[in-house]
Amino acid sequence: MTAPRKPGESPGTPPLGGVLKGLFRRFVPPTLELHDIQALILRPRPAPYYGTHAFVEIMDAAGGREAMRRLRTRVTSAADWREARSAWTAVALSYRGLEALGAPASALASFPRAFREGMAARADKLRDHGPNDPSRWQAPFGTGRVHLMVSVYADSEEAWRDELAGYEEQFATLTGLRVLLRQDFGAQPESRNAFGFKDGFTQPVVEGSGVEGWPGDGRPIKAGEFILGYKAEGGHALGAPTPEVLGRNGTYLVFRKYHSHVDAFNRYLHQGADTPEGREFLAAKLVGRWRSGAPLELAPEHDDVGLGADDSRNNDFRYRDDPKGLRTPVGSHIRRMNPRDTELKVLSDVNIRRIIRRSTTYGEPLGDSLRDDGKPRGLDFIAISARAIDTVEFLQSEWINSGNFIGRGTEKDPLLGVQDENAFFTVPGTPPRRISGIETFNTLDGGEYFFMPSLTALDWLAGL
Numbered sequence: 337m338t339a340p341r342k343p344g345e346s347p348g349t350p351p352l353g354g355v356l357k358g359l360f361r362r363f364v365p366p367t368l369e370l371h372d373i374q375a376l377i378l379r380p381r382p383a384p385y386y387g388t389h390a391f392v393e394i395m396d397a398a399g400g401r402e403a404m405r406r407l408r409t410r411v412t413s414a415a416d417w418r419e420a421r422s423a424w425t426a427v428a429l430s431y432r433g434l435e436a437l438g439a440p441a442s443a444l445a446s447f448p449r450a451f452r453e454g455m456a457a458r459a460d461k462l463r464d465h466g467p468n469d470p471s472r473w474q475a476p477f478g479t480g481r482v483h484l485m486v487s488v489y490a491d492s493e494e495a496w497r498d499e500l501a502g503y504e505e506q507f508a509t510l511t512g513l514r515v516l517l518r519q520d521f522g523a524q525p526e527s528r529n530a531f532g533f534k535d536g537f538t539q540p541v542v543e544g545s546g547v548e549g550w551p552g553d554g555r556p557i558k559a560g561e562f563i564l565g566y567k568a569e570g571g572h573a574l575g576a577p578t579p580e581v582l583g584r585n586g587t588y589l590v591f592r593k594y595h596s597h598v599d600a601f602n603r604y605l606h607q608g609a610d611t612p613e614g615r616e617f618l619a620a621k622l623v624g625r626w627r628s629g630a631p632l633e634l635a636p637e638h639d640d641v642g643l644g645a646d647d648s649r650n651n652d653f654r655y656r657d658d659p660k661g662l663r664t665p666v667g668s669h670i671r672r673m674n675p676r677d678t679e680l681k682v683l684s685d686v687n688i689r690r691i692i693r694r695s696t697t698y699g700e701p702l703g704d705s706l707r708d709d710g711k712p713r714g715l716d717f718i719a720i721s722a723r724a725i726d727t728v729e730f731l732q733s734e735w736i737n738s739g740n741f742i743g744r745g746t747e748k749d750p751l752l753g754v755q756d757e758n759a760f761f762t763v764p765g766t767p768p769r770r771i772s773g774i775e776t777f778n779t780l781d782g783g784e785y786f787f788m789p790s791l792t793a794l795d796w797l798a799g800l
């Protein structure tokens with residue numbers, strides 16, 4: 337089991353590293369309107385975790401508004417979560433969902449174009465082609481019928497089941513809603529994802545949230561980058577939907593359901609190395625961390641399980657002293673997704689490209705098998721920020737499906753890139769190793785763009 341990530345994240349004794357760091361930690365009183373902000377935005381995912389995402393269609397506006405009223409009683413705010421129950425709910429709406437609730441035309445028109453169009457219509461911007469093309473998505477994604485995403489997160493199986501039982505009781509009599517897809521999730525043993533990696537380490541520190549980062553998490557980033565209504569990095573608040581009651585303290589959530597092809601990943605490791613140690617080394621090079629979470633930058637030769645488990649150290653690194661990627665390949669997943677202080681060939685402000693990740697793993701482990709067992713497994717990728725849609729479209733086109741920004745030409749992100757027949761991954765060294773035969777290890781089963789309203793906005797929507 338992973339150690340608790342942040343203060344108050346889950347019950348239990350903090351790791352020694354955390355306690356020592358706690359002695360030096362400066363208390364930062366929150367300045368955001370936490371009571372109005374949904375907990376999921378600022379509440380770290382517990383370890384272990386259990387839960388459900390439900391994708392819901394609103395059949396009639398009255399039923400939808402009644403659902404908002406009842407959901408409002410279940411959504412936990414970011415102010416309550418430290419003392420709150422061990423299960424909590426988050427709610428988000430698609431553009432079609434806002435329409436189905438009967439939101440006024442002026443409010444609908446105030447949302448950005450990409451949100452109004454929806455993820456499937458943005459396939460070109462996202463480079464969702466080939467195996468990721470919306471025509472191949474699992475229903476109901478991309479059909480325009482996903483109006484509402486309701487997510488329950490819990491830190492124990494019992495709390496999760498209790499919470500769902502509460503829902504069944506409260507929603508059994510409600511008409512006008514249809515659950516189109518229910519996706520249960522829960523980390524694999526030791527909170528690993530489908531590929532056997534611990535995940536969820538690096539999160540941006542949101543200024544004013546009262547949640548302080550661990551060493552290496554970087555300076556606090558202006559709250560307006562993550563929550564609407566506050567100053568962003570540019571000194572002004574980003575444009576928000578109107579009226580203010582709808583936009584303020586809300587944010588955007590990008591959901592992408594990935595099917596992980598662990599068998600293909602394992603075959604690639606076999607192609608690149610003859611020994612189990614060599615295969616672990618290559619797996620770490622692809623990601624930038626060992627499966628324990630220990631970063632290659634701090635543990636370049638061997639895994640260091642203690643380092644992986646120590647939150648006061650496992651994110652405390654930069655890339656400045658590794659410009660050629662001899663420790664962490666410049667093309668590895670974590671270095672692409674958050675280049676930190678890497679000198680980029682195509683300039684970009686990395687601080688406005690940060691996302692809060694609340695992704696969840698589903699399915700059983702496949703282990704080191706080279707053959708697929710036909711069972712679905714993968715990752716429900718969840719990115720939250722006030723510019724989440726822009727950021728994910730940027731990451732997809734510039735940092736995932738291209739290598740230009742790091743001088744790597746057509747090479748793509750090894751975990752997420754849509755790879756062609758001649759694709760390869762480069763492990764820098766003298767000489768560098770170019771390992772061909774890399775496949776698309778994660779294909780997209782579908783996704784949606786959502787708006788995550790504040791608690792006040794939920795009331796407003798219920799009263800439309």
Ligand code: HEM
Nearest residue numbers: 533534535536537538594623625670673674715717731778
């Ligand atoms: C099936 C899909 C994915 C898998 C298996 C995966 C796996 C991982 C793993 C193992 C890590 C390192 C541990 C951690 O901090 O979580 C990581 C980090 C990260 N991933 Fe992913 N990821 C996936 C999708 C994505 C997507 C779609 C994005 C963005 C569009 C993304 C962005 C990031 C970021 C920003 C980090 C942190 C980088 C840092 O440490 O500085 N990931 N991912």
